[in-house]
Amino acid sequence: MLPEDKTLPKDIDSDYSLPGRYEESNSTYHEPIKHEEIPPRPKNKSLAIAIIAFVIVSSGFFSYYFINQSEIDSEIVQSTLNMSPEQILANQYSVGEYGSDHAHAAILVVVDGEQLNFGLPQFQLSSKYIHFEDHNPYLIHKHATGVPLEMLFVSMGLEVSEKCIFVEYDFSKNTNEFCAEGKKSVQVYLNGQRFPSDISQYEIKHNDRILITLDEKSISKHLKYLDSFEIFDVPKKPSINSGKDIFI
Template sequence: MTEKVLPKEDSDFSLPGRMDESNSAYFVPEIESKSKSKSLVIFGIAFVLVSTGIFAYYFLNQSEIDSEILDNSAFKTLEERMVEHYRVGQFGSDHAHAALLVFVNGDQIDFSHPRFQLQSKYIHFENNNPYLIHKHATDVPLDMLFSSFGLEITSECIVLRGQTDLNQNCIDSKNSMTVLINGKSFSNINLYEIIHNDRILISFGDSSLISNQLEQLDKLEIHDVPKSSKLVPEKDISV
């Protein structure tokens, strides 16, 4: 007679089906849990290292980074961008006066209005004068004056942009555009740099009115350049 022997406590895996049950129900989840925990730890360490590296780089290069941000053209004013574009000279490197009259359909634009006064540091109208241009640096084109208060002049149109409206006039069969500097026709007024005592006429509309407009322009007084300038504190502009 064969003696029956009970299976030992650690021999359960030898029974039919026990090995599969043990592997699938107990061992696999434990392995996956450890793997996930390990991945989270690695990710956390990597995140800390990257964050620390970025912070350290910014700390060591803070001045340079801040300088690049401030130099970004998106933060610059229109005047600052134009100064760079036209390579305008240092403020105070020149001082010149010129008379400017602009007519639209026979009506003179009154530059004594506050919206036109002292709008640019480099070239502007001042002291409520309706026609006298003041230029305070070399290489300053009239484009900087016009852009400072929203005036756009092309070969075909004259456009004046207000805060809430747009006044645009373009040549047609009845209206023409005339630009004269010291009595001579000029093709691109925007790029012109005034010389002291210049007289400039820009006229849109009936060309028969130009002779009278020139007479009016010739009668205007162009003040001599003062030996010293005074400062307008609220605008940081010398006049």
């Protein structure tokens, strides 16, 4: 039995007076709303489609290449073979159109104390972009922009390395290759000054004078002889459009 002075609250059936129950007693109870489950949408659907399409296209391309590899490679090789050495070099150096420039320069190549004669027929007009003409043995004609001396050398079978000069014709000996002895090297001069780089990569300017020799002891004599060569002025013609003179 409970003590007489200890009594329960009168509203024992109500829990309003119990701590924490007031809010719950004033709120209306609702059944939880059931939502239909929506299946998750695939993520990055567009990216997946793009990847699949790329794989299919790539597979088709590589399959075609491997099936026809021999034929494709043959066509590439044939296209290259159909190009002349001049065309290959013109593409390599991005040479301008014929007539885009016109310059004259003098060159002297000396081996065994004698000048190589570029006035011979096999050296004349061997390239349309840069050549010798009119049986002149020293005067270079350049007819386009971006033309290196290598195009002239290749067209006439001349090669200049650090130690040797090679030319494709017999000149005073049974060999076409002339090399410096011991620690000596091929001497190259441009406009009276030693040229330290590969002269074949040089693009001539009007009035340039180039000396290539194995004879180190006679440099001054060869330079003086080179200076005696006449370099003709570039011919001009009147422009139809402007009436002014232009280079041809």
